[in-house]
Amino acid sequence: MSKASDPIQINHTVVKNRLTMAPTVKFDYAGPDGKVTEKHIAHYRKRAAHGCGLICVEATAVTPGGRFAKNHMGLWEDAQIDGHKAITEACHEYGSVLLIQLNHTGITANPECGPAIGPSAVETGYPNTLSQAMSIDEIHEMQDHFVQAAIRAKKAGYDGVQLHGCHGYLINQFISKKTNLRTDAYGGSDANRARFGAEILQAIRQECGRDFILSVRTAGIEPDVATAIRIAEEYVKAGCDYLQVSTGIEWEEPTVQDEEGHYNKFCSLGVRFHEHFKGRIPVSCVNGINTPEQVQYLLENDLTDTVDLGRAVLADPAFCEAVLNGALFVKCLDCPRCQYGPGMPHKCPAKLKMEKE
């Protein structure tokens, strides 16, 4: 059993509490140069000041072609380091541990940013468009983009990086048999499908050192939980120190919702991973956790090591204080607004309603 205020060690770093800010991209904060803006800095500083133990900065593109859109933040060149340094300095002042999530959109690339590339030639989601299958050389080049971005992240003062291995983006596309039809060393068996991400982890470990935190936000069901756990085992073998568990591309089995309704079926994936990896590496669950009672239930019943908070800390940067000290807070309305549009979190209806009242 643990409490929200209990510290936890990840790799060699002690995180002051069990409350982590989930990566949540800001669709309208950056310009086409992909640089951090004052809005990003203020956004993260505020969440650190209000008690987030660990902050995973949003999905950040490792190449210009891997962005969600032209206003998506990047770490593909050295000129972007200083902006990230401003984020880490602002948040370290409050004792938060800082990771940054590295990403490439792969076959879901925005045509305005670059071509759809991935493990195989498959439908991209854009009309009549197939992705280009990457050659082995292109795979190695792409892995190096992740590694170079991690080296920049270290220079910018991040305590570690997180690979975006879920939600259907490039690393997840290598895992899913639906998008990875390869028959070489990067397709087929679980170990082969995990190889793309695992080799990135190994190379980052070599370049950034033993103490640098390596995390993966992995798909908890791809296409079933047992397979997803075997994939995560490959990441752990490759040096992953900390798993956050979200969703993937394919679902071939029903997920389980806690019968008493303390947590939802997405969150249950993290609970199952925690059960499997208990005592080996810390695991975080996420999704729909937006009351202090839910946080306490998950920790006090030893269902997770850390609790990952997305919309709860967008709706109210001080949500962690509500958990830690019982402060009043603005509750996320669980509306889809922030996921699918620009203007977040400053146009969050829960926040606006509270300000009006």
Ligand SMILES: Cc1cc2nc3c(=O)[nH]c(=O)nc-3n(C[C@H](O)[C@H](O)[C@H](O)COP(=O)(O)O)c2cc1C
């Ligand atoms: C505005 C917004 C942006 C998001 N951006 C990311 C992201 O950059 N990387 C990621 O892995 N997940 C992203 N997510 C998913 C969240 O991290 C989280 O998994 C999801 O919102 C469910 O958790 P919640 O109910 O606590 O919000 C985003 C979600 C939202 C609402």
